[in-house]
Amino acid sequence: MIDSLEQIGSQWRLIVLHDLQEGEKRFNELKRSTDASSRTLSRVLDDLQELGFVNRRLEEDAPVATYYSLTPKGRSLCPVFDEIESWADEWLHATPTGEDPAAVAPDGGSAAEE
Numbered sequence: 001m002i003d004s005l006e007q008i009g010s011q012w013r014l015i016v017l018h019d020l021q022e023g024e025k026r027f028n029e030l031k032r033s034t035d036a037s038s039r040t041l042s043r044v045l046d047d048l049q050e051l052g053f054v055n056r057r058l059e060e061d062a063p064v065a066t067y068y069s070l071t072p073k074g075r076s077l078c079p080v081f082d083e084i085e086s087w088a089d090e091w092l093h094a095t096p097t098g099e100d101p102a103a104v105a106p107d108g109g110s111a112a113e114e
Contacts, residue, residue, distance in 0.1 A: 007051050008077065012036055012044045017053060017074060018081050024057075024069040048074070 008014060015034050019025070025033070031041050045068055048054040053074035057067040070077075 008053070010044070012040055013048060013053075016041070016044050016048060017070070017077055020054065020068060020070045020074065021078050021081060024067050027066050027068070030068065053077075 008017065012034070015036070016030060019030060019033050027041070027045075030036075030045075031038060034041065036044065045054060045056070049056050052071055055069045055071050057069070059065045059067060
């Protein structure tokens with residue numbers, strides 16, 4: 001588990017991997033969609049490429065462009081992101097006790113009790 005988190009656990013790595021689930025993107029598209037600085041994004045993409053999560057493709061036609069996409073290793077994380085999104089939908093909007101906020105009355109009691 002620790003080894004896995006060391007490879008994918010940084011905030012920017014997760015954001016870029018999640019963003020590339022939509023398909024191949026140019027550097028500037030990733031920069032816009034992630035709000036990362038050019039320096040940060042470049043470093044993260046280099047790291048992810050070195051770790052085998054991301055492919056880099058250089059298009060030398062005018063204008064020159066660099067494209068990034070997920071490798072099979074990177075795509076294998078898609079179900080993990082889906083699970084995290086499902087968990088977030090269920091729990092990030094829950095009360096501190098884990099109850100659905102819609103089920104809690106304004107006075108803190110259960111809405112079903114009213």
